[in-house]
Amino acid sequence: MKKDWKQKVDRWLAGDLDVMAHITDGAEVRDVPRQERKENARAAQERVLETAGAKRVISAERKGFYTMYNVIAVISCITLIGVLLFTVANLPRYGEENPRTVEVVSRYVEKGLEETGAVNIVSGMILDYRAFDTLGESHVLFTALLCVMILLRRDKKNEAMAPAGARALGTDAYYNIAKDPIMRTVGAFLLPSIFLYGIYILLNGQNSPGGGFSGGAVMGAGLIIFASAYGFGTVDRFFTERASRIITFVSLAFYSFAKGYVFFTGANGLDNHIPKGTPGAILSGGMILPLDIAVGMVVACTMYGFYSLFKRGSIGHD
Amino acid sequence: MTFTVIFRTILLVLLIVCAVVVNLTPNLLQAVVIFMSYSSIMCVIWLLMESPDLAITEAAVGAGVSGTLFLMTLKKIRAQDSGDDILASEEDGHADETPDTDGKKVDGE
Numbered sequence: 001m002k003k004d005w006k007q008k009v010d011r012w013l014a015g016d017l018d019v020m021a022h023i024t025d026g027a028e029v030r031d032v033p034r035q036e037r038k039e040n041a042r043a044a045q046e047r048v049l050e051t052a053g054a055k056r057v058i059s060a061e062r063k064g065f066y067t068m069y070n071v072i073a074v075i076s077c078i079t080l081i082g083v084l085l086f087t088v089a090n091l092p093r094y095g096e097e098n099p100r101t102v103e104v105v106s107r108y109v110e111k112g113l114e115e116t117g118a119v120n121i122v123s124g125m126i127l128d129y130r131a132f133d134t135l136g137e138s139h140v141l142f143t144a145l146l147c148v149m150i151l152l153r154r155d156k157k158n159e160a161m162a163p164a165g166a167r168a169l170g171t172d173a174y175y176n177i178a179k180d181p182i183m184r185t186v187g188a189f190l191l192p193s194i195f196l197y198g199i200y201i202l203l204n205g206q207n208s209p210g211g212g213f214s215g216g217a218v219m220g221a222g223l224i225i226f227a228s229a230y231g232f233g234t235v236d237r238f239f240t241e242r243a244s245r246i247i248t249f250v251s252l253a254f255y256s257f258a259k260g261y262v263f264f265t266g267a268n269g270l271d272n273h274i275p276k277g278t279p280g281a282i283l284s285g286g287m288i289l290p291l292d293i294a295v296g297m298v299v300a301c302t303m304y305g306f307y308s309l310f311k312r313g314s315i316g317h318d
Numbered sequence: 319m320t321f322t323v324i325f326r327t328i329l330l331v332l333l334i335v336c337a338v339v340v341n342l343t344p345n346l347l348q349a350v351v352i353f354m355s356y357s358s359i360m361c362v363i364w365l366l367m368e369s370p371d372l373a374i375t376e377a378a379v380g381a382g383v384s385g386t387l388f389l390m391t392l393k394k395i396r397a398q399d400s401g402d403d404i405l406a407s408e409e410d411g412h413a414d415e416t417p418d419t420d421g422k423k424v425d426g427e
Contacts, residue, residue: 094367201374209369209370209374210374211371213371214371217374217375217378217379217382217383218374218378220383221378221382224382224383224386303379306383306387307383307386307387310390310391310394311390
Protein backbone atom coordinates (compact mmCIF):
# COMPACT_ATOMS: atom_id res chain seq x y z
CA MET A 1 0.00 0.00 0.00
CA LYS A 2 2.74 2.40 0.99
CA LYS A 3 4.80 1.47 -2.03
CA ASP A 4 1.79 2.07 -4.25
CA TRP A 5 1.46 5.62 -2.93
CA LYS A 6 5.15 6.28 -3.34
CA GLN A 7 4.97 5.07 -6.91
CA LYS A 8 2.01 7.34 -7.58
CA VAL A 9 3.76 10.36 -6.11
CA ASP A 10 6.86 9.58 -8.15
CA ARG A 11 4.81 9.31 -11.32
CA TRP A 12 3.01 12.56 -10.46
CA LEU A 13 6.30 14.36 -9.88
CA ALA A 14 7.62 13.02 -13.17
CA GLY A 15 4.51 14.34 -14.92
CA ASP A 16 3.11 10.98 -16.07
CA LEU A 17 0.10 10.98 -13.76
CA ASP A 18 -2.62 13.63 -13.90
CA VAL A 19 -4.38 13.68 -10.53
CA MET A 20 -7.00 16.08 -11.84
CA ALA A 21 -7.94 13.82 -14.77
CA HIS A 22 -11.25 12.70 -13.27
CA ILE A 23 -12.57 16.26 -13.04
CA THR A 24 -15.05 16.95 -15.82
CA ASP A 25 -13.61 18.72 -18.75
CA GLY A 26 -15.37 22.04 -19.39
CA ALA A 27 -14.77 21.97 -23.11
CA GLU A 28 -16.78 18.77 -23.48
CA VAL A 29 -19.85 20.33 -21.92
CA ARG A 30 -19.99 23.07 -24.48
CA ASP A 31 -20.27 20.73 -27.46
CA VAL A 32 -23.32 18.89 -26.09
CA PRO A 33 -26.56 20.38 -27.41
CA ARG A 34 -28.79 22.28 -25.00
CA GLN A 35 -31.64 19.74 -25.06
CA GLU A 36 -29.33 16.85 -24.26
CA ARG A 37 -27.69 18.78 -21.47
CA LYS A 38 -31.09 19.52 -19.98
CA GLU A 39 -31.94 15.80 -20.03
CA ASN A 40 -28.58 14.88 -18.50
CA ALA A 41 -29.11 17.34 -15.68
CA ARG A 42 -32.59 16.03 -14.98
CA ALA A 43 -31.40 12.40 -15.08
CA ALA A 44 -28.63 13.20 -12.61
CA GLN A 45 -31.14 14.84 -10.31
CA GLU A 46 -33.49 11.87 -10.49
CA ARG A 47 -30.66 9.38 -9.92
CA VAL A 48 -29.97 11.09 -6.61
CA LEU A 49 -33.60 11.04 -5.56
CA GLU A 50 -34.71 7.60 -6.78
CA THR A 51 -33.70 5.68 -3.63
CA ALA A 52 -36.72 5.27 -1.36
CA GLY A 53 -36.69 7.83 1.40
CA ALA A 54 -33.64 9.58 0.04
CA LYS A 55 -35.66 12.65 -0.83
CA ARG A 56 -37.03 12.99 2.68
CA VAL A 57 -33.62 12.53 4.35
CA ILE A 58 -31.92 14.94 2.00
CA SER A 59 -34.58 17.59 2.41
CA ALA A 60 -34.50 17.27 6.21
CA GLU A 61 -30.71 17.53 6.21
CA ARG A 62 -30.82 20.48 3.89
CA LYS A 63 -33.41 22.21 6.00
CA GLY A 64 -31.37 21.85 9.18
CA PHE A 65 -28.22 23.02 7.44
CA TYR A 66 -29.85 26.00 5.80
CA THR A 67 -31.59 27.11 8.99
CA MET A 68 -28.29 27.07 10.89
CA TYR A 69 -26.55 28.69 7.95
CA ASN A 70 -29.06 31.52 7.76
CA VAL A 71 -29.02 32.14 11.52
CA ILE A 72 -25.20 32.26 11.65
CA ALA A 73 -25.02 34.45 8.55
CA VAL A 74 -27.52 36.97 9.94
CA ILE A 75 -25.81 37.07 13.35
CA SER A 76 -22.33 37.60 11.90
CA CYS A 77 -23.64 40.25 9.47
CA ILE A 78 -25.34 42.19 12.25
CA THR A 79 -22.21 41.97 14.42
CA LEU A 80 -20.04 43.22 11.58
CA ILE A 81 -22.44 46.08 10.78
CA GLY A 82 -22.50 47.03 14.47
CA VAL A 83 -18.70 47.06 14.75
CA LEU A 84 -18.34 49.13 11.58
CA LEU A 85 -21.03 51.63 12.60
CA PHE A 86 -19.44 51.97 16.05
CA THR A 87 -16.05 52.67 14.44
CA VAL A 88 -17.51 55.19 12.01
CA ALA A 89 -19.36 56.96 14.84
CA ASN A 90 -16.05 57.44 16.64
CA LEU A 91 -14.26 58.96 13.64
CA PRO A 92 -13.72 62.72 13.58
CA ARG A 93 -16.21 64.61 11.41
CA TYR A 94 -15.36 65.20 7.76
CA GLY A 95 -13.02 68.18 7.41
CA GLU A 96 -12.36 68.56 11.14
CA GLU A 97 -8.99 68.25 12.79
CA ASN A 98 -8.36 65.00 14.53
CA PRO A 99 -6.42 65.70 17.72
CA ARG A 100 -4.86 62.24 17.76
CA THR A 101 -3.22 62.39 14.32
CA VAL A 102 -2.80 66.12 13.89
CA GLU A 103 0.91 65.95 14.61
CA VAL A 104 1.77 63.88 11.54
CA VAL A 105 -0.76 65.59 9.30
CA SER A 106 0.43 69.11 10.11
CA ARG A 107 4.02 68.04 9.48
CA TYR A 108 2.98 66.68 6.05
CA VAL A 109 0.97 69.79 5.17
CA GLU A 110 3.48 72.34 6.39
CA LYS A 111 6.79 70.77 5.43
CA GLY A 112 5.71 68.37 2.66
CA LEU A 113 6.59 70.65 -0.24
CA GLU A 114 9.89 71.64 1.29
CA GLU A 115 11.00 68.12 2.22
CA THR A 116 9.78 66.14 -0.79
CA GLY A 117 9.63 68.79 -3.52
CA ALA A 118 6.21 67.56 -4.64
CA VAL A 119 3.33 70.01 -5.11
CA ASN A 120 0.87 67.12 -4.80
CA ILE A 121 1.22 66.24 -1.14
CA VAL A 122 -0.49 62.87 -1.62
CA SER A 123 2.29 61.79 -3.97
CA GLY A 124 4.87 63.15 -1.56
CA MET A 125 3.32 61.02 1.16
CA ILE A 126 2.93 57.72 -0.66
CA LEU A 127 6.23 57.85 -2.55
CA ASP A 128 8.47 59.65 -0.07
CA TYR A 129 7.33 59.55 3.55
CA ARG A 130 5.61 56.19 3.18
CA ALA A 131 7.46 54.76 0.20
CA PHE A 132 8.05 51.48 1.99
CA ASP A 133 4.28 50.95 2.05
CA THR A 134 4.06 51.49 -1.72
CA LEU A 135 6.91 49.06 -2.29
CA GLY A 136 4.88 46.42 -0.46
CA GLU A 137 1.81 47.24 -2.56
CA SER A 138 3.74 46.82 -5.81
CA HIS A 139 5.02 43.46 -4.62
CA VAL A 140 1.48 42.43 -3.68
CA LEU A 141 0.38 43.19 -7.26
CA PHE A 142 3.31 41.24 -8.65
CA THR A 143 2.51 38.27 -6.39
CA ALA A 144 -1.14 38.42 -7.48
CA LEU A 145 -0.03 38.22 -11.11
CA LEU A 146 2.16 35.21 -10.28
CA CYS A 147 -0.77 33.46 -8.56
CA VAL A 148 -3.06 34.08 -11.52
CA MET A 149 -0.32 32.69 -13.75
CA ILE A 150 -0.04 29.54 -11.62
CA LEU A 151 -3.80 28.98 -11.80
CA LEU A 152 -4.65 29.98 -15.37
CA ARG A 153 -1.56 29.44 -17.49
CA ARG A 154 -2.23 27.21 -20.45
CA ASP A 155 0.14 24.33 -21.09
CA LYS A 156 0.05 20.90 -22.72
CA LYS A 157 -2.04 19.32 -19.98
CA ASN A 158 -5.00 21.72 -20.02
CA GLU A 159 -4.99 22.34 -23.74
CA ALA A 160 -8.31 20.48 -23.94
CA MET A 161 -9.97 23.20 -21.85
CA ALA A 162 -9.64 25.70 -24.70
CA PRO A 163 -12.77 26.51 -26.71
CA ALA A 164 -13.49 24.36 -29.76
CA GLY A 165 -12.47 27.10 -32.18
CA ALA A 166 -9.11 27.47 -30.49
CA ARG A 167 -8.45 23.75 -30.75
CA ALA A 168 -9.32 23.74 -34.42
CA LEU A 169 -7.39 26.86 -35.45
CA GLY A 170 -4.51 26.77 -32.98
CA THR A 171 -4.66 29.05 -29.94
CA ASP A 172 -2.53 31.90 -31.22
CA ALA A 173 -4.44 32.17 -34.50
CA TYR A 174 -7.80 31.90 -32.70
CA TYR A 175 -7.15 34.78 -30.31
CA ASN A 176 -5.71 36.99 -33.04
CA ILE A 177 -9.10 37.25 -34.70
CA ALA A 178 -10.60 40.68 -34.09
CA LYS A 179 -14.02 40.73 -35.65
CA ASP A 180 -15.94 43.36 -33.75
CA PRO A 181 -16.26 46.46 -35.98
CA ILE A 182 -17.63 48.65 -33.16
CA MET A 183 -14.63 48.00 -30.92
CA ARG A 184 -12.22 48.63 -33.80
CA THR A 185 -13.81 51.92 -34.85
CA VAL A 186 -14.25 53.29 -31.35
CA GLY A 187 -10.80 52.04 -30.36
CA ALA A 188 -9.16 53.98 -33.19
CA PHE A 189 -10.60 57.21 -31.76
CA LEU A 190 -10.31 56.45 -28.04
CA LEU A 191 -7.02 54.61 -27.64
CA PRO A 192 -4.61 57.48 -28.38
CA SER A 193 -6.35 59.72 -25.85
CA ILE A 194 -6.49 56.94 -23.25
CA PHE A 195 -2.76 56.24 -23.54
CA LEU A 196 -1.93 59.95 -23.59
CA TYR A 197 -4.06 60.49 -20.49
CA GLY A 198 -2.44 57.54 -18.72
CA ILE A 199 1.07 58.79 -19.52
CA TYR A 200 0.11 62.33 -18.50
CA ILE A 201 -1.18 61.39 -15.07
CA LEU A 202 1.77 59.02 -14.62
CA LEU A 203 4.36 61.71 -15.34
CA ASN A 204 2.52 64.49 -13.49
CA GLY A 205 2.04 62.54 -10.27
CA GLN A 206 4.16 65.00 -8.28
CA ASN A 207 2.29 68.08 -9.53
CA SER A 208 -1.34 67.09 -9.96
CA PRO A 209 -3.62 64.28 -8.76
CA GLY A 210 -2.58 60.94 -10.16
CA GLY A 211 0.67 59.07 -10.01
CA GLY A 212 1.86 55.53 -10.42
CA PHE A 213 -1.23 53.55 -9.50
CA SER A 214 -3.79 55.66 -11.38
CA GLY A 215 -1.60 56.14 -14.46
CA GLY A 216 -0.66 52.47 -14.56
CA ALA A 217 -4.29 51.41 -14.17
CA VAL A 218 -5.41 53.69 -17.02
CA MET A 219 -2.61 52.43 -19.27
CA GLY A 220 -3.40 48.82 -18.38
CA ALA A 221 -7.06 49.42 -19.22
CA GLY A 222 -5.95 50.97 -22.51
CA LEU A 223 -3.90 47.86 -23.31
CA ILE A 224 -6.94 45.70 -22.52
CA ILE A 225 -9.13 47.70 -24.93
CA PHE A 226 -6.34 47.51 -27.51
CA ALA A 227 -6.15 43.73 -27.20
CA SER A 228 -9.91 43.22 -27.32
CA ALA A 229 -10.35 45.56 -30.30
CA TYR A 230 -7.43 44.51 -32.51
CA GLY A 231 -6.70 41.00 -31.29
CA PHE A 232 -3.90 39.73 -29.07
CA GLY A 233 -1.53 39.42 -32.01
CA THR A 234 -1.27 43.20 -32.28
CA VAL A 235 -0.25 43.54 -28.63
CA ASP A 236 2.10 40.55 -28.91
CA ARG A 237 4.23 42.52 -31.37
CA PHE A 238 5.49 44.80 -28.62
CA PHE A 239 4.37 43.25 -25.31
CA THR A 240 5.08 39.59 -24.62
CA GLU A 241 5.58 37.55 -21.48
CA ARG A 242 9.31 38.18 -21.74
CA ALA A 243 8.80 41.95 -21.97
CA SER A 244 6.39 41.85 -19.05
CA ARG A 245 8.88 39.88 -16.96
CA ILE A 246 11.75 42.24 -17.75
CA ILE A 247 9.70 45.41 -17.15
CA THR A 248 8.30 44.14 -13.85
CA PHE A 249 11.67 42.94 -12.59
CA VAL A 250 13.54 46.10 -13.56
CA SER A 251 10.84 48.32 -12.02
CA LEU A 252 10.69 46.45 -8.72
CA ALA A 253 14.47 46.14 -8.46
CA PHE A 254 14.95 49.83 -9.27
CA TYR A 255 12.32 50.82 -6.72
CA SER A 256 13.89 48.65 -4.02
CA PHE A 257 17.43 49.88 -4.64
CA ALA A 258 16.49 53.56 -5.01
CA LYS A 259 14.39 53.57 -1.87
CA GLY A 260 16.95 51.47 -0.03
CA TYR A 261 19.60 54.06 -0.85
CA VAL A 262 17.39 56.97 0.28
CA PHE A 263 16.40 55.21 3.51
CA PHE A 264 19.99 54.21 4.24
CA THR A 265 21.34 57.72 3.79
CA GLY A 266 18.37 59.24 5.60
CA ALA A 267 18.67 56.96 8.60
CA ASN A 268 22.37 57.70 8.93
CA GLY A 269 21.92 61.46 8.57
CA LEU A 270 23.74 61.68 5.24
CA ASP A 271 22.89 63.82 2.22
CA ASN A 272 21.48 61.67 -0.60
CA HIS A 273 22.53 64.05 -3.44
CA ILE A 274 19.21 63.81 -5.24
CA PRO A 275 18.16 67.27 -6.53
CA LYS A 276 14.64 68.32 -5.56
CA GLY A 277 14.09 70.51 -8.63
CA THR A 278 11.73 73.45 -8.99
CA PRO A 279 8.34 72.68 -7.45
CA GLY A 280 5.73 72.50 -10.21
CA ALA A 281 8.15 71.53 -13.00
CA ILE A 282 7.89 68.05 -14.47
CA LEU A 283 11.42 67.18 -13.26
CA SER A 284 10.81 67.85 -9.59
CA GLY A 285 10.19 65.98 -6.40
CA GLY A 286 13.50 64.15 -6.27
CA MET A 287 12.91 60.39 -6.60
CA ILE A 288 9.13 60.69 -6.97
CA LEU A 289 8.99 60.79 -10.78
CA PRO A 290 11.17 57.68 -11.42
CA LEU A 291 9.40 55.80 -8.63
CA ASP A 292 6.03 56.77 -10.12
CA ILE A 293 7.13 55.41 -13.48
CA ALA A 294 8.32 52.15 -11.86
CA VAL A 295 5.04 51.67 -9.99
CA GLY A 296 3.01 52.58 -13.10
CA MET A 297 4.86 50.00 -15.22
CA VAL A 298 4.23 47.25 -12.66
CA VAL A 299 0.52 48.15 -12.42
CA ALA A 300 0.06 48.31 -16.22
CA CYS A 301 1.81 44.94 -16.69
CA THR A 302 -0.34 43.40 -13.96
CA MET A 303 -3.65 44.71 -15.37
CA TYR A 304 -2.91 43.52 -18.89
CA GLY A 305 -1.44 40.27 -17.56
CA PHE A 306 -4.67 39.51 -15.65
CA TYR A 307 -6.77 40.12 -18.75
CA SER A 308 -4.55 38.11 -21.03
CA LEU A 309 -4.24 35.17 -18.63
CA PHE A 310 -8.00 35.13 -18.00
CA LYS A 311 -8.77 35.26 -21.70
CA ARG A 312 -6.25 32.95 -23.34
CA GLY A 313 -4.02 31.56 -20.59
CA SER A 314 -0.75 33.27 -21.49
CA ILE A 315 0.67 36.79 -21.68
CA GLY A 316 2.06 36.26 -25.15
CA HIS A 317 4.74 34.16 -26.79
CA ASP A 318 7.91 35.59 -28.22
CA MET B 319 -30.37 72.03 2.17
CA THR B 320 -28.04 73.07 -0.56
CA PHE B 321 -27.75 71.30 -3.87
CA THR B 322 -24.49 69.61 -2.87
CA VAL B 323 -26.01 68.05 0.23
CA ILE B 324 -28.96 66.68 -1.75
CA PHE B 325 -26.63 65.35 -4.44
CA ARG B 326 -24.40 63.68 -1.85
CA THR B 327 -27.36 62.12 -0.07
CA ILE B 328 -28.71 60.72 -3.33
CA LEU B 329 -25.30 59.25 -4.16
CA LEU B 330 -24.87 57.66 -0.73
CA VAL B 331 -28.38 56.17 -0.83
CA LEU B 332 -27.68 54.78 -4.31
CA LEU B 333 -24.40 53.34 -3.02
CA ILE B 334 -26.17 51.46 -0.23
CA VAL B 335 -28.89 50.30 -2.62
CA CYS B 336 -26.26 48.97 -5.04
CA ALA B 337 -24.33 47.22 -2.25
CA VAL B 338 -27.48 45.46 -1.01
CA VAL B 339 -28.90 44.61 -4.44
CA VAL B 340 -25.65 43.09 -5.70
CA ASN B 341 -26.05 40.42 -3.01
CA LEU B 342 -29.70 39.75 -3.75
CA THR B 343 -29.52 39.46 -7.54
CA PRO B 344 -29.80 35.84 -8.67
CA ASN B 345 -28.50 36.58 -12.16
CA LEU B 346 -24.72 36.83 -12.05
CA LEU B 347 -24.45 39.00 -15.15
CA GLN B 348 -26.79 41.58 -13.63
CA ALA B 349 -24.85 41.39 -10.37
CA VAL B 350 -21.62 42.26 -12.21
CA VAL B 351 -23.27 45.25 -13.90
CA ILE B 352 -24.61 46.47 -10.54
CA PHE B 353 -21.14 46.02 -9.04
CA MET B 354 -19.68 48.16 -11.81
CA SER B 355 -22.28 50.86 -11.19
CA TYR B 356 -21.37 50.72 -7.49
CA SER B 357 -17.80 51.52 -8.48
CA SER B 358 -18.91 54.38 -10.73
CA ILE B 359 -20.95 55.94 -7.89
CA MET B 360 -18.01 55.47 -5.53
CA CYS B 361 -15.82 57.24 -8.10
CA VAL B 362 -18.07 60.34 -8.02
CA ILE B 363 -18.08 60.23 -4.21
CA TRP B 364 -14.27 60.15 -4.11
CA LEU B 365 -14.29 63.19 -6.38
CA LEU B 366 -16.69 65.04 -4.06
CA MET B 367 -14.47 64.14 -1.11
CA GLU B 368 -11.58 65.85 -2.91
CA SER B 369 -9.42 62.86 -3.68
CA PRO B 370 -9.30 62.83 -7.48
CA ASP B 371 -6.42 60.36 -7.67
CA LEU B 372 -8.52 57.75 -5.92
CA ALA B 373 -11.40 58.60 -8.27
CA ILE B 374 -9.21 57.90 -11.31
CA THR B 375 -8.04 54.59 -9.87
CA GLU B 376 -11.56 53.58 -8.86
CA ALA B 377 -12.89 54.34 -12.35
CA ALA B 378 -10.11 52.41 -14.07
CA VAL B 379 -9.86 49.42 -11.71
CA GLY B 380 -13.30 49.15 -10.07
CA ALA B 381 -15.56 49.99 -12.96
CA GLY B 382 -13.27 48.91 -15.78
CA VAL B 383 -10.75 46.14 -15.23
CA SER B 384 -12.37 44.13 -12.43
CA GLY B 385 -15.76 44.25 -14.19
CA THR B 386 -14.09 42.96 -17.35
CA LEU B 387 -12.43 40.16 -15.40
CA PHE B 388 -15.75 39.20 -13.77
CA LEU B 389 -17.52 39.12 -17.13
CA MET B 390 -14.77 37.01 -18.63
CA THR B 391 -14.93 34.58 -15.71
CA LEU B 392 -18.70 34.28 -16.19
CA LYS B 393 -18.10 33.50 -19.83
CA LYS B 394 -15.42 30.92 -19.04
CA ILE B 395 -17.41 29.05 -16.42
CA ARG B 396 -20.56 29.44 -18.54
CA ALA B 397 -22.55 30.49 -15.50
CA GLN B 398 -25.41 31.60 -17.70
CA ASP B 399 -25.79 28.28 -19.45
CA SER B 400 -25.20 25.38 -17.06
CA GLY B 401 -27.51 22.43 -16.53
CA ASP B 402 -28.61 23.55 -13.07
CA ASP B 403 -29.49 26.91 -14.48
CA ILE B 404 -31.72 25.36 -17.13
CA LEU B 405 -33.65 23.33 -14.56
CA ALA B 406 -33.97 26.29 -12.20
CA SER B 407 -35.30 28.58 -14.88
CA GLU B 408 -37.74 25.88 -16.03
CA GLU B 409 -39.25 25.74 -12.58
CA ASP B 410 -39.87 29.45 -12.73
CA GLY B 411 -41.71 28.96 -15.97
CA HIS B 412 -39.48 30.74 -18.45
CA ALA B 413 -37.09 28.12 -19.67
CA ASP B 414 -35.95 29.76 -22.86
CA GLU B 415 -35.53 33.28 -21.57
CA THR B 416 -32.21 32.47 -19.91
CA PRO B 417 -29.72 34.90 -21.45
CA ASP B 418 -27.14 33.02 -23.43
CA THR B 419 -23.82 34.80 -23.41
CA ASP B 420 -21.95 32.17 -25.37
CA GLY B 421 -22.04 33.90 -28.70
CA LYS B 422 -21.83 37.44 -27.45
CA LYS B 423 -18.72 39.47 -26.90
CA VAL B 424 -18.73 40.34 -23.24
CA ASP B 425 -15.28 41.77 -22.83
CA GLY B 426 -14.14 45.30 -23.42
CA GLU B 427 -14.96 48.35 -21.40
